[in-house]
Amino acid sequence: MKLCKKLLAILLTAALLLTVSSGVLAKTESRTPEVPDGYDGLVVISVEALPLGIDYLLLPQYVPYHAGESVAQLTARVLDEYGLNYEAGDIDSFYLTAIEWPYLSDVSINVPDYLMEQLIENYCYDEEDGWDQDEPVDNMLAAGCYTYYSGWMIADNDVLTDVGASEVTVEEGHVYRWMYSIYGYGMDIGMSDGWGMFPPFENPAMGVERSEAYILLAEILTEPDAMDLILSDPDVYDCYMAFYNAIAYLGSTQEEIDAAADALLEALLSGPEVLMGDVDLDGDITVTDALLVLRAAMGLIELEGDAAIAADWDDDGNTSVTDALFILREAMGI
Ligand SMILES: [Ca+2]
Ligand SMILES: [Ca+2]
Incomplete structure (x- = not known):
């Protein structure tokens, strides 16, 4: 059930993507999509609430930008394009305090156990009374919801920016992550030591970087062929879900994320298995x-790609009458 919901979210995001697709992940070396007319480049952006266990509002995805644009301007434009409300003051002193998270009230919060232990020990959550602070109103995920310390933070290539988003100029290929933190001013998301104000704890998220994995996901989302392959091949689908679960779970280690990304990439690049003999x-x-192979063997037609692989039944590197006969016998069950 949970998988279905996630898949739906993924497909919805894919359908909403603003960038154009290009090429085929499996067949091109450079997989960065083309820059749409009127823009100067592409970056990856995400809006996420991993500490709450509710994954992504915006999956990591390519968005185009204008040269000289600030991260504040980029963010405002993307949120507007998705029709999401937000509170951030004016664009020149942009300070994001709330983002509309549709259906938030219907989603169950699922804080990782190790983090929940810290929240309980440090009076952010009480096993009887629940959260220390109010829960979101009207699906606006705002600073100060759930815990006293919660709020939106932005990382540029996995490093929290030390100035406001209006002072950060968008740079080609960077990964900008808007992250909802609920504890330790970014301690929970592994990007801060809590400014020495919170007791240290064994934190699997500390120092874990997701930018490379996010770029992979962004590439997949701009490739209809990659999504087709994921949805049509159970093995590739399993790799995709394992990868998705690895990046979406706050407590994943770097090794787990990297291994899941490698496995997915390998599954995507190897593509679907060719059924020998199935030339069409x-x-x-x-x-x-069999007739197609015969015609190819006689030089009447030319077979390419998977068709050529499927045609070479005896695997000798050539399409011959012998292959055609083997395939004919297979087809006739003799
Ligand atoms: Ca066939
Ligand atoms: Ca052959």
């Missing part, structure tokens, strides 16, 4: 396939 790639081996 319709999933069955029939007389039609």
Whole structure:
């Protein structure tokens, strides 16, 4: 059930993507999508609440930017394009205090156990009375919700910016993450030591970087062929979900995230398995396939790609009459 909901969110985000797609992940070396007309480059942006266990409002995705644009301007534009309300003051002194998270009131909060222990020990959560502070109103995820310390923070390539978003100029290829922190001014998201104001604890999130994995996800989301492959091949789908769960879980280690990303990339690049003999790639081996091979062997047609692989039944590197005969016998069940 949970998987279905996640998949739906992924598909919705994919459908809403603003950037154009280009090429095929599996067939191109440079996988960065093209910059749409009127823009100067692409960056990756995400809006996330991993400490609450509710994953992403905006999945890591490519968005185009204008040269000289500030992260504040970029953020305002993207949130506007998605029709999401937010509170941040004016654009020149942009300080993001709240973002509308549709259906937030219907989603169950699921703080990782190790973090919840800290929240309880430090009076942010009480097992009987619940959260120390109010829960969001009207689905506005705002500073001061749940705990006294909560709020939105932004990281540029996995480092919290030390100035406001209006003072950070967008840079090509960077990954900008808007993250909702609920404890230790970014301690929970592994990007701060809590300014020495919070007791240290064993924190698996400390120092974990997600930017590379986010770029991979952003690339996949701009590739219809990659999404098709994920949805059509159970093995690739499993790799995709394992990868998604690794990046979405706050307590994942760097090794877990990297391994999941590598496995997914490998699954995507190896593509679907070719069914030997199925030259027209319709999933069955029939007389039609054998005839195609015969015609190719006679030089009447040329087979390419998966069709050429499927045609070479005896795996000798050539498409021959022998292959056609083997495939014909297979098709006829003899
Ligand atoms: Ca066939
Ligand atoms: Ca052959």
